Amino acid sequence: xxxxxxxxxxxxxxxxxxxxxxxxxxxxxxxxxxxxxxxxxxxxxxxxxxxxxxxxxxxxxxxxxxxxxxxxxxxxxxxxxxxxxxxxxxxxxxxxxxxxxxxxxxxxxxxxxxxxxxxxxxxxxxxxxxxxxxxxxxxxx
Numbered sequence: 241x242x243x244x245x246x247x248x249x250x251x252x253x254x255x256x257x258x259x260x261x262x263x264x265x266x267x268x269x270x271x272x273x274x275x276x277x278x279x280x281x282x283x284x285x286x287x288x289x290x291x292x293x294x295x296x297x298x299x300x301x302x303x304x305x306x307x308x309x310x311x312x313x314x315x316x317x318x319x320x321x322x323x324x325x326x327x328x329x330x331x332x333x334x335x336x337x338x339x340x341x342x343x344x345x346x347x348x349x350x351x352x353x354x355x356x357x358x359x360x361x362x363x364x365x366x367x368x369x370x371x372x373x374x375x376x377x378x379x380x381x
Contacts, residue, residue, distance in 0.1 A: 241308060242308055242310070245308055253343065254343075254346075254347040257343055257344045257347045258347060260282070260285040261281065261282065261285070262282070262285065262341075262343070262344040262347075263344040263347050263348045263351075264339075265338065265339025265340055265355065266339065267279060267281075267282065267339075268282070268335065268339040268340070268341075268344075269336070269339045271283070272335070272336050297314070300312060300314060301314055338355075338359050340355075340356065340359045342363060345359045345360050345363060346360065
């Protein structure tokens with residue numbers, strides 16, 4: 241049942257990314273181009289996601305178990321440190337250069353184009369490099 245629920249949630253998420261235009265790198269770059277031909281439409285997508293997420297976290301924080309019975313694992317760390325800031329900067333720079341972030345990139349793999357695959361392979365390489373650096377530094381990732 242968990243696998244089916246996960247598949248359906250992922251499918252719904254992917255469809256939402258496609259319908260909202262988040263899988264179109266030109267739309268993303270247009271949103272990030274504040275001093276050029278700015279396209280503010282993705283602000284509504286992000287605002288909707290924040291609204292849904294805020295409501296969901298409010299309800300989830302009051303539960304001990306998820307709807308399918310798994311224990312709730314809501315993050316408790318709230319401090320802003322150097323690693324968080326640098327990670328966000330790296331994410332933002334990659335998003336601005338490529339026009340993809342991880343979710344839309346995975347959803348875009350089905351298009352068969354080379355750009356999402358190039359981004360996806362580079363993303364996997366970056367994740368592997370992060371794991372190697374974290375293990376060498378003795379930190380759990």
